[in-house]
Structures are given as structure tokens and as C-alpha cells.
Amino acid sequence: MSGRYSRRGFVAAFAAVGAVALAACGSAPPTAKQGGGGGNGGSDAASGFAKYANMSADERQKALVADAKKEGQVVVYTSNTDIDALAKAFEAKYPGVDVKPYRADSETLIQRLSQESSAGKIANDALETDNFEMIALDKNGDLAKFDSPVLSDLPDSANHGGWVTSRLNTFFVAWNTKLVQKGGQPKSFLDLADPKWKGKIGMEEGDFPLYAGLTLYLENQKGMSKSDVRAYWRKVAANAKVVSGHTVLEQLLDSGEFSVAMGLDKHFVEQSKEAGAPVAWTPYVEPVIAVPSGLGVMKKAPHPAAGILFTEWLLARQGGQEIYAQKFRVPIAKNVPGEKDVLPSSVEVVEPPDSVFTTDVEKWRTDYQKLLQGSAKVEGDDG
Amino acid sequence: MTTVDRSATAAAPAPRPWRARVRSLVTVRTLVLGVACVVVAYLAIVPVYYLLWGTFFDASGLTFSGFTRGFTGLLDAKAMVRNSIEFAVGSAALSLVIGTALAYVQVRTDAPFKGLFFAASLVPIILPGILYTVAWIFLASPKIGVLNDLIITPVLGHPLNIYSIPGMIWVQGLHLSPIAFLLMASALRNMDPSLEEAAMVCGASRRQLFRRVTMPLLRPALVAAVLLVFLQSLESFEVPALLGLQSRIYVFTSQIYHILGYYPIDYGAAGALATTLLAIACCTVLLSGWLSRNARNFQTISGKGFRPRPLALGRARPWVGAGLTLYFLVTVIVPVLVLLYASLLKFYRAPTLEVLESMSFANYMTAWSSPIAVRALRNSLLIGVSSATVVAALTATVGWIIVRTRVPGRRALDVLATLPLVIPGLVLGLALSFVYLRSSLPIYGTLWILLISYSTRYLPYGMRYSVSAIGQVSTELEECASVFGASWWQSFRRVLLPLASSGVVAGWIYVLVVSFRELSSTILLYSPGKEVLSVLLWEQFNDGKFEVLAAVGVSMVAMLLVLVTIAYSIGARFGAANDYT
Numbered sequence: 001m002s003g004r005y006s007r008r009g010f011v012a013a014f015a016a017v018g019a020v021a022l023a024a025c026g027s028a029p030p031t032a033k034q035g036g037g038g039g040n041g042g043s044d045a046a047s048g049f050a051k052y053a054n055m056s057a058d059e060r061q062k063a064l065v066a067d068a069k070k071e072g073q074v075v076v077y078t079s080n081t082d083i084d085a086l087a088k089a090f091e092a093k094y095p096g097v098d099v100k101p102y103r104a105d106s107e108t109l110i111q112r113l114s115q116e117s118s119a120g121k122i123a124n125d126a127l128e129t130d131n132f133e134m135i136a137l138d139k140n141g142d143l144a145k146f147d148s149p150v151l152s153d154l155p156d157s158a159n160h161g162g163w164v165t166s167r168l169n170t171f172f173v174a175w176n177t178k179l180v181q182k183g184g185q186p187k188s189f190l191d192l193a194d195p196k197w198k199g200k201i202g203m204e205e206g207d208f209p210l211y212a213g214l215t216l217y218l219e220n221q222k223g224m225s226k227s228d229v230r231a232y233w234r235k236v237a238a239n240a241k242v243v244s245g246h247t248v249l250e251q252l253l254d255s256g257e258f259s260v261a262m263g264l265d266k267h268f269v270e271q272s273k274e275a276g277a278p279v280a281w282t283p284y285v286e287p288v289i290a291v292p293s294g295l296g297v298m299k300k301a302p303h304p305a306a307g308i309l310f311t312e313w314l315l316a317r318q319g320g321q322e323i324y325a326q327k328f329r330v331p332i333a334k335n336v337p338g339e340k341d342v343l344p345s346s347v348e349v350v351e352p353p354d355s356v357f358t359t360d361v362e363k364w365r366t367d368y369q370k371l372l373q374g375s376a377k378v379e380g381d382d383g
Numbered sequence: 384m385t386t387v388d389r390s391a392t393a394a395a396p397a398p399r400p401w402r403a404r405v406r407s408l409v410t411v412r413t414l415v416l417g418v419a420c421v422v423v424a425y426l427a428i429v430p431v432y433y434l435l436w437g438t439f440f441d442a443s444g445l446t447f448s449g450f451t452r453g454f455t456g457l458l459d460a461k462a463m464v465r466n467s468i469e470f471a472v473g474s475a476a477l478s479l480v481i482g483t484a485l486a487y488v489q490v491r492t493d494a495p496f497k498g499l500f501f502a503a504s505l506v507p508i509i510l511p512g513i514l515y516t517v518a519w520i521f522l523a524s525p526k527i528g529v530l531n532d533l534i535i536t537p538v539l540g541h542p543l544n545i546y547s548i549p550g551m552i553w554v555q556g557l558h559l560s561p562i563a564f565l566l567m568a569s570a571l572r573n574m575d576p577s578l579e580e581a582a583m584v585c586g587a588s589r590r591q592l593f594r595r596v597t598m599p600l601l602r603p604a605l606v607a608a609v610l611l612v613f614l615q616s617l618e619s620f621e622v623p624a625l626l627g628l629q630s631r632i633y634v635f636t637s638q639i640y641h642i643l644g645y646y647p648i649d650y651g652a653a654g655a656l657a658t659t660l661l662a663i664a665c666c667t668v669l670l671s672g673w674l675s676r677n678a679r680n681f682q683t684i685s686g687k688g689f690r691p692r693p694l695a696l697g698r699a700r701p702w703v704g705a706g707l708t709l710y711f712l713v714t715v716i717v718p719v720l721v722l723l724y725a726s727l728l729k730f731y732r733a734p735t736l737e738v739l740e741s742m743s744f745a746n747y748m749t750a751w752s753s754p755i756a757v758r759a760l761r762n763s764l765l766i767g768v769s770s771a772t773v774v775a776a777l778t779a780t781v782g783w784i785i786v787r788t789r790v791p792g793r794r795a796l797d798v799l800a801t802l803p804l805v806i807p808g809l810v811l812g813l814a815l816s817f818v819y820l821r822s823s824l825p826i827y828g829t830l831w832i833l834l835i836s837y838s839t840r841y842l843p844y845g846m847r848y849s850v851s852a853i854g855q856v857s858t859e860l861e862e863c864a865s866v867f868g869a870s871w872w873q874s875f876r877r878v879l880l881p882l883a884s885s886g887v888v889a890g891w892i893y894v895l896v897v898s899f900r901e902l903s904s905t906i907l908l909y910s911p912g913k914e915v916l917s918v919l920l921w922e923q924f925n926d927g928k929f930e931v932l933a934a935v936g937v938s939m940v941a942m943l944l945v946l947v948t949i950a951y952s953i954g955a956r957f958g959a960a961n962d963y964t
Contacts, residue, residue: 075911081926084754100911103922108906110646111813119820123828123910136646205628206644242631244624247927251517255731256527268927275729275930365645374631 048297048304049147057149064312067305069096074306077113079106079129080293082327089323090313097306106130110137117142125307128166128295128314132357138162139358143296148308150315157351158332163296166314167321168330168351170343171210171263173285177278179259186260186285189214193235201240202249202258208368210263212360213289213352221350236262237371254279263289270328270341282341287348290330412871419780420796426839427799430806431661433814438654449651453642459633467634470551470623471616477556478612479605482563488703489564490571492694495704501951502944503711506719508561508893509943511900511920512621514936517929518718519545519554520625521731529721529733546630555622557714559615562844563608565893566851569885570604573855574683600683603675603854607847610671614664614804614843620903635660636807643809653810660805668798675854682857684882719940726933746934750923755914760942763899763916766830770837771894775887777838778845779853779880786853787861797846804843808903811836816908828910836904841894848893852886853879888954892947899939 052060068074076083078101087099102124104112110133116122117140127137137143143162151159158165173192175185179200186192192201211233218224218232241258243249250268253261254277264281272279295314297307314320321331325339343349356364438449454460485504488494507515522530523545531542544550574597582596598605623634635656642653675681696703725731727742750756781800785793803811815836819827826832856879864874880887902917909918916939923932 081922087754102909102911103918104906105925107644107646108809111648111809112816112907114646115813115816115820119817121820121827133646241629244628245924247924247929248517248625250927251731251929252520255521257520257524271927272730277730277732369641373633 048144048299048301048308052308053147060149064305064309065094068094068303068309071303071306072096073098073100074126074303074310075100075102075124076126076128076310077102077104077109077124078127079104079109079133082323082329083128085327086314086320086323089319090310093313093319094309097309099310106133109133113137113142114140122298122300123302124298125301125303126295126297126311129293130169131165131292131294132361134160134163134294134296135354135357138296142299144299144301144304146296146311148312150312153317154315154332155334158292160294163294164311164315165292165332166295167293167324167332168290168349169293170266170330170349171207171213171289171291172266172269172281173260173262174253174264174269174279174281175260176253176256176258177280179256185280187283189218189285190232192239192260192262193232195235195239197239197260199239199241200259201236202252202261203237203240203242203372204246204249204263205242205244205369205372207263208364209291209352209356210289211368211371212356212364213291213350214287216352216356217287217289217350233371237374240372242372250279266330266341267328284343284347287350288343290349290351292332292351410871415780415872415875416784419777420784423777423781423800423842424796426835426842427803429818430811430814430839431799431802433817434654434657434661434806434810437650438658441651446651447655449649449653449655452649453638453652453655463633463635463638466548466627466632467617467636469548470555470634471613473548473552474555474559474616475609475613477552478560478563479608481556481560482565482608483567483601483605485560485564485707486567486571488707490568490693492696492703493700494696494707495700496707498948500707500711502948503715504564505561505892505896505944505947506715506940507558509896509899509940510558510719510722510936511917511939512558512619513625513924514722514933515558515718516554516621516625518721519550521721521725522717523550530717546626548627548632551622551626551632554626555616555619556612558622559612562611562615562893565889566604566608566611566848566886567601569848569852569889570601570855572885573852573882574600578683600681603681604851606671606674607851610667610801611804611844611847614667614801617660617663618805618807639807640809643807653807657805657807657810661802664802664805665798668801669794672794672797681854684856684860719937722933723937725930726937728930730930746928746931747938749928750919750931750934750938753919753922756919758912759914759916759919762830762833762913766833766837766915767895767898769834770841770898771891773834773838774841774845774894775849775891778842778849778890779883779887782846782849782853783875783879785850787858797850800846801843803839808840808901808905809907811840812904812907815839815904828913830913832908833905833913833915836908837894837898837901840901840904841898844893844897845890848886848890849883852883852889855886856882884954888951891954892950895950896943896947899943 052063055063074097076087076099080086081103083099083101083103087101090099091097102112106129109127109129113124113127116124122142127134127143134143138161145162146159146164151164154164173186173189186197191197215229215233218229219226224232240262243252246264246268249258249261250264250272252258253264254272269279269281295311297304297311301307312319315333317333317336321333321336322338324331325336328340330343331339439445439447441448485500489497489500489504494500510518520528522528523535523543525531525542525544525546528535528542528545536542545554578600579592579596582592587596617634618636620636620640623632623637624640626632627634627637639653639656642649642656724734726746727744728738729741729745732738778800781796784790785797815832816827819832819835826835860878860882861874864878865871869877899915900917900920902921905915905917906921909915916935920932920935923929923935
């Protein structure tokens with residue numbers, strides 16, 4: 001039967017396969033380490049903010065709004081899941097400027113941005129995600145320098161050049177009030193090393209900023225020796241079970257799988273408490289490790305005015321910051337109307353230094369991974 | 384007697400002019416087959432090429448350092464490989480046993496409630512992996528498991544621990560059993576019972592019949608089912624992440640996703656692990672091809688008409704019905720009930736009277752009032768149906784080449800078409816965005832790129848379903864058609880496809896169902912305005928609203944069950960399946 005069918009057709013087809021494949025994949029292959037080639041020429045770089053630089057406040061606002069309305073839309077790449085509420089409020093304030101969000105987790109966001117940047121086809125105007133990705137993109141040269149008058153209302157530490165902190169992610173230690181009696185909750189991080197917590201602590205597998213921030217705090221502020229700190233972490237890891245994802249961690253804490261969760265952001269615990277879950281986190285276990293989330297405007301934004309208008313609105317006390325507070329996030333601005341459970345100024349808040357996310361990131365990640373995997377040896381350990 | 388001088392008459396045939404040659408090349412058959420091959424090969428080559436390039440080449444040229452980094456980044460690479468293989472083999476075995484048993488009862492016996500059982504068999508694959516796994520955590524966790532508290536601990540004295548390899552095998556095996564079920568059901572449906580009847584006439588007992596006639600005839604389908612479940616378990620992420628991590632059980636994908644989660648991505652290391660999976664996939668496909676050799680032995684649809692008689696269960700009928708009900712209760716109904724229960728609460732806790740009073744549909748309102756919900760549903764339907772159809776069409780055609788011809792390279796095409804199964808979704812997404820960002824065609828940023836992504840991702844499933852189904856149709860039917868003057872296209876379309884339809888339709892249904900929850904490549908490739916349902920799922924998951932996520936999951940089950948029932952009844956109308964079941 002098979003002899004009746006011509007081979008030549010198939011051979012031709014297969015040859016075509018090779019040709020098409022080569023044509024399709026003919027462009028330069030990916031290199032092992034991705035680094036986008038962002039802002040060459042900087043034609044739009046300064047012009048975004050520069051255009052409005054020398055105007056008075058009123059003039060500037062009028063011009064921005066007019067230009068944004070002409071552009072008609074702002075494309076936002078964000079890992080903030082409150083984007084729908086933010087978009088609704090923004091569109092109510094500035095009708096005519098539609099918000100078009102692309103939501104993804106921060107790791108996917110930066111992959112997409114790198115791909116688009118290296119192909120020279122930037123599709124978004126504004127960006128809001130975690131500090132790690134913002135730092136990386138700024139280094140690549142994809143972000144415009146955030147030269148805006150709204151910065152004067154924010155703490156100095158919020159200005160990072162190409163990006164601005166918009167809110168803080170606070171890692172609380174939270175406990176299940178049904179399983180942990182009043183007075184029996186952990187009073188400090190060091191309590192978690194106690195063997196009475198064996199099998200009762202939940203940790204999240206990606207929380208190396210918490211690990212780094214607390215380690216540096218214990219070594220530098222509390223003067224503990226490196227080996228004491230490592231011994232402490234080993235005891236905690238022996239007590240802990242690892243989960244993937246903060247939602248799952250919260251779920252398992254609420255339902256009683258864990259008694260204590262190490263590293264849940266304010267919005268997770270507040271949401272749960274509002275729904276009636278038996279979860280508590282005050283009195284705060286100090287220090288509260290805080291990692292900033294930031295925003296920025298792309299150098300080659302297709303709609304620069306709309307991008308600037310949107311990001312400035314996000315930083316405004318009665319704009320985006322108020323929505324953040326409503327959604328139980330920690331806004332960067334002070335005295336935001338409607339903020340619940342504001343962190344008292346007496347509570348010590350520690351932000352891990354930038355080096356944790358740039359030069360030393362590999363070391364912290366690997367150390368944390370080894371700790372979670374149950375290794376007795378962490379880099380540099382002599383014992 | 385004169386001898387005829389043959390040499391003068393037996394002249395060599397004149398060489399055909401080139402125009403005639405070309406004309407003979409360009410036939411409908413060549414075009415259809417050629418185009419299908421080209422498209423399938425192109426779809427599969429793009430991500431494989433991207434992956435291999437990233438693994439073996441870096442800024443300094445050819446390198447194998449990725450393997451060192453990928454395998455020594457862990458504490459115990461040997462344990463990782465051992466866990467992965469144990470997990471994959473265990474779930475493949477469990478799926479196969481469950482799927483085959485269910486398929487046999489469904490197709491070949493007169494068990495009661497067949498429609499319901501068919502639907503229930505598919506539910507595990509409709510639910511997103513994360514929901515199904517968390518439902519099982521709520522049931523069988525040693526601390527909070529409801530099943531443990533109510534039944535297991537009183538009876539056995541100690542709770543079941545879902546956070547273990549047997550626990551992982553149980554959940555994954557159940558979750559993937561519909562793959563085996565669909566494949567085996569379509570294979571059983573197409574089996575000519577005259578062989579079994581002959582064996583019974585010759586005195587074979589039911590057990591002998593099953594072991595020595597039925598199972599061997601089903602070998603290609605069995606092999607295909609094992610291959611799919613085995614490879615998918617190797618590539619699976621949710622079950623090992625949710626159940627294995629807590630007990631420090633690591634598998635290939637735990638490590639791959641770990642590496643892929645960091646920017647800048649170490650393509651060498653992630654690629655080295657993924658390439659190992661690719662190599663395992665190649666070997667498995669080649670092995671399955673070898674096991675399904677001697678194609679003629681498995682052709683059960685032949686020129687002789689047949690009407691299989693369902694096995695009368697007689698007195699066993701109520702027992703079988705009860706057994707099936709118990710099985711579905713435990714594996715399908717209870718987990719879905721757990722999710723339904725969770726979806727009606729503001730936060731999950733054990734049921735009490737006051738909890739029951741506080742139940743409401745608030746989570747459903749929240750989920751479906753999201754601005755992207757309706758658009759996402761519409762896009763998911765569109766892309767799901769399109770990619771299922773594209774995959775079915777392509778794989779039926781290429782499947783014909785693989786099964787019917789002896790063209791050199793068809794095994795390679797088979798292997799190539801199966802490789803996307805083990806390529807991590809993010810790598811597929813990266814490959815596609817890399818290629819289409821640089822193309823001038825309006826593909827990136829539209830729904831087309833999602834169509835391409837889903838078609839690539841589900842090609843392997845379509846291949847297995849189609850190849851298995853076509854393998855059951857005897858060649859004599861198509862030969863008969865061409866004796867009567869049918870062209871290739873006519874015999875393909877009007878003889879082969881209807882006969883192989885139960886397998887092809889099963890593949891179509893499968894691709895439609897799983898495309899609704901595909902996330903790993905979708906999240907990278909979709910654009911504002913082009914959201915699909917899995918993005919909605921992801922959003923709820925990421926935001927911490929598990930109960931809303933459960934609401935979306937339950938809605939999906941309801942919607943997809945309706946879709947599948949419609950699809951199945953339409954498909955059954957075109958094939959040989961409408962005579963029975």
C-alpha cells in the first residue's frame with residue numbers, strides 16, 4: 001500500500017520544513033544571560049518629563065491632562081492586583097484616558113519587558129512592580145528619570161532616579177488565634193527558634209528579602225555573631241514547613257495547618273481578618289521587614305503624557321495612595337486618608353539595603369534555598 | 384517456430400517530461416500532507432530550538448556548563464531524579480488502571496448512569512491543578528484534613544499524610560486519569576468484539592479473555608496513555624509544589640521553575656534540566672512506537688461490520704453501580720464539594736451551623752463582576768475551540784502519515800510533535816515572544832499568538848489520540864475506497880476520519896478542556912484586552928482570595944461539563960460511536 005504513494009512529495013515537504021524553520025529562527029539567538037538593550041538615543045528619554053519641566057504647577061497639570069486625553073490611553077504593566085480599583089478611580093478623575101493593564105507576577109513582567117526591549121518594541125507606558133525588577137530595568141536604561149514635582153511630598157528615600165517607591169510590602173509574623181493562646185504568641189523573631197514551634201511555622205520559599213533583612217539586622221543592629229545567626233536560622237528552618245505562594249501560606253494559616261506564618265504582607269492578613277479568619281499579628285514582632293514596590297515611566301513610552309499623569313496620580317495622597325490604603329497596602333505617602341492600622345512610629349521598620357537585590361542577590365537567594373532544603377551548611381559556615 | 388524478438392518491443396519507457404513530474408507532485412494529497420507536516424514541524428521546532436540554543440550556547444560559544452549548574456544547584460540531584468521518576472511512574476500506573484477500568488465499564492458493560500459517569504470521569508481534568516490539589520489538602524492533610532478527622536483516623540488510628548510521594552501520586556494520578564479514560568474509551572469503542580466472541584467460543588474464561596485478547600489489542604492505546612501521563616507528570620508543577628515542598632520532596636520541575644523565576648534567567652541551567660526531560664521524552668516516544676509495531680495486529684475496525692454487545696453484568700450490575708458511585712464520590716464529588724463549600728464562604732473553616740448560615744454567593748459575584756471576566760470567558764472559548772480544531776486537523780493528517788506510510792523521517796516527526804509536552808510553559812512563551820516580536824506579521828499582542836501557543840502546547844496530546852485511533856482502522860477500508868475510484872482526499876475524509884473520529888473527538892475535547900486553564904505561557908503572551916480565563920484565575924490566586932478562586936473553579940466545571948456534553952454528542956453523530964453507548 002505504501003509503495004503507491006509518492007515519496008517525492010514528502011521529501012519536498014520535509015525540505016520545506018527545514019527552510020521555514022531556518023527562516024523563522026534566523027534572528028540572533030538568545031544569550032545565556034538576558035540583558036535588554038533599552039534606551040538607545042534617548043529620544044523620548046527626557047522629553048517625557050522635560051516637556052513639562054519649566055511650567056508652573058497649574059499650567060503643568062493642564063498641559064499634562066490635555067496631552068493625555070489626546071493620547072487617549074495608558075498601557076500599564078503591573079504586578080499589583082488592585083489595578084482594577086486603581087484604574088476605575090483614575091478613569092473617573094480623568095475621563096478620556098483609558099487604563100489598559102497587563103497583569104502578571106513580577107518575574108514574568110520583567111521577562112516580557114526584556115523581550116520587548118531587546119526587540120525594540122516597547123508596548124507599555126507605565127510600570128508598577130517590586131523593587132528587584134525596577135532596579136534591574138533601571139540598570140538596563142529602560143526607565144525615564146522620574147523628574148516630577150510630586151516627589152517633594154514623599155520621603156527622600158522614595159526617589160530612586162528612574163523609579164519611585166509607591167508602597168511598601170511589610171513582612172509580618174502572623175499567628176492563628178485558635179491555636180496560639182493570648183500571651184503565647186511569638187514576642188520576637190528569636191522566639192521562633194524555640195522547639196515548641198516544631199512543625200508549626202510556615203515559611204514561603206521565595207522570601208529571601210525577609211531572610212536577608214533579618215540576618216543583617218541581627219548581625220549589625222543586635223551585634224550577634226555570624227555563627228549565632230546561622231544557628232538561629234537553622235533552628236527556625238527545623239521548625240518550619242515551606243510553601244510556595246503567599247496565598248497558600250495565608251490559606252493554611254487560617255485553616256490551622258500552621259500556627260505561625262513568617263512573612264505575610266499586610267493586605268493578606270487584613271483581608272483574612274476582615275473576612276473573619278482567626279488571624280492576628282499585633283503586638284508586632286519587630287523588626288518589621290519592609291520591601292518597596294515602585295513605579296516608573298518607560299523611556300520609549302508610546303503614550304508618555306498619559307504615563308506621567310497616571311504615575312503621578314498613583315503617588316498622590318488623594319489619588320492612588322488612598323486606593324492603596326483602602327486595599328490594605330502600606331502607601332509611601334504619609335497621612336493618607338482612610339488608612340487602617342497604620343504602623344505605629346514606635347515599631348521598628350527595616351528595609352534591606354539595595355545590595356541585597358543587586359550585587360549580593362545570588363548569595364542571599366542561594367543561602368536561603370540551602371537553609372530551606374535542610375542543609376546544615378550555609379556558605380562560609382565553619383561549624 | 385519463430386521466437387519473438389522481445390528486445391525491439393520491450394523498449395525502455397520514455398523519461399517523463401519534467402512538467403508531468405511536477406504535476407504528479409502537486410496533488411491534493413501532497414499539498415495537504417505537506418502543509419500539515421510543515422506546520423507541525425514548525426510549531427514544534429521553534430520552542431525546541433530556542434531551548435537547545437539557550438542550553439548549549441552562551442556568549443562564549445558551545446558549552447555544557449549549564450548541566451553543572453543545573454544539577455549541582457541542588458543538595459541532592461540523585462534524590463531529585465529518583466523522586467521525579469517515582470512520581471511519574473506511580474501516577475502513570477494509577478491513571479492507567481483507573482482510566483482503563485472506568486473506560487471498560489463505561490463502554491463495554493451495561494452499567495447504570497453512564498452519562499453521569501462519563502461527565503464525572505472528566506471533572507478532575509477540568510479543575511485547575513491548584514484547586515484540585517488544595518481540595519485534597521483540605522481532605523487528607525494530617526492536621527486539618529476533613530477525611531482524616533471524620534473517617535481515617537477513627538478507623539486506622541492514624542491520619543493519611545497527603546504530603547508524601549504516595550500522596551502526590553494519588554492526587555496526580557486522579558487528576559490525569561481522564562487522559563487515560565478518554566484514550567481507552569475511544570479504543571474500546573472501536574474494538575471488534577468478534578475476536579473476543581471467538582475466544583469465548585473457544586472456552587476462554589473472562590479473565591483469560593481480558594488478559595490475552597482485550598488488553599493486547601489495546602496495546603497502542605495503553606502505550607499512548609502511559610506516555611502522556613508519564614511525561615505530563617514529569618512536567619507537572621502544582622502537585623510537587625503544593626504537596627512535595629513541605630516534606631522537602633523535590634522534582635525536576637521544582638528546580639526548573641525555581642531557576643526560571645529569577646532574573647536574569649540562567650537559561651543554561653534551566654535548559655539543562657529541561658533538555659534532560661526532552662531526552663526522556665524522546666526515548667519514551669521511540670519506545671512507544673516500538674511497542675506499537677506490527678500495526679496490522681491492532682487494526683480492529685475492518686471491512687467486516689460489527690456491533691459490539693455490551694457485557695451484561697447481570698447480578699453484578701447494582702454492585703458495579705455502587706462501586707462506581709463510591710469511587711466518584713471519593714475522587715470527584717467530595718473534592719468538588721469541598722471547593723463549592725469554600726466558594727460559598729468568606730474564609731475556609733470547618734462546617735458548623737453558624738458557618739452554614741453565613742454562606743452566600745458573594746464570591747461568585749466578585750469573580751464575575753471583574754472588568755475582564757466576560758471578555759476573558761469569550762476569549763477562552765474562542766481560543767479553546769480554535770486550538771482544539773487546529774490540533775485535531777493537524778494531528779489527524781500527520782497521524783495518517785505516521786501510521787500508514789513508510790516515509791523516512793516519520794518517527795522523527797512523531798518525536799518532534801511530542802516534545803512540546805515537556806517544554807516548560809514559560810520557555811514556550813519566551814520562544815514565541817522572541818520570534819514574533821521580530822516578525823512584521825500582526826501576531827504579537829493579539830489572540831493569534833495565544834492560538835499558536837496553545838496549538839504547540841497541545842500538539843502532543845492530539846498526536847497520541849489521533850495515532851491511536853487511526854491505528855485501529857484497517858487499511859483494507861481505504862484500499863477498498865480507492866479500488867472504487869476514490870481519491871486520497873475522498874477516502875481520508877469520508878472513510879478514515881469518520882471511523883477514527885471517536886479518538887480524534889476525544890482529543891478535541893481534551894484540548895478544549897485543558898486550554899481553559901493553561902497559564903504558564905499565557906501569562907507572558909496575553910496583552911491588555913486579550914485576557915483569557917486563566918488570567919482571571921491567576922489574578923484571584925495572586926491576590927489571596929482563595930475562596931473567589933474556588934468560585935471561578937466551580938463555575939468552570941459547570942460550564943465545561945456542558946460544553947463537553949455538547950461536543951461529545953455532536954462528535955458521536957459523525958462517527959461509528961453512535962451505534963452504541
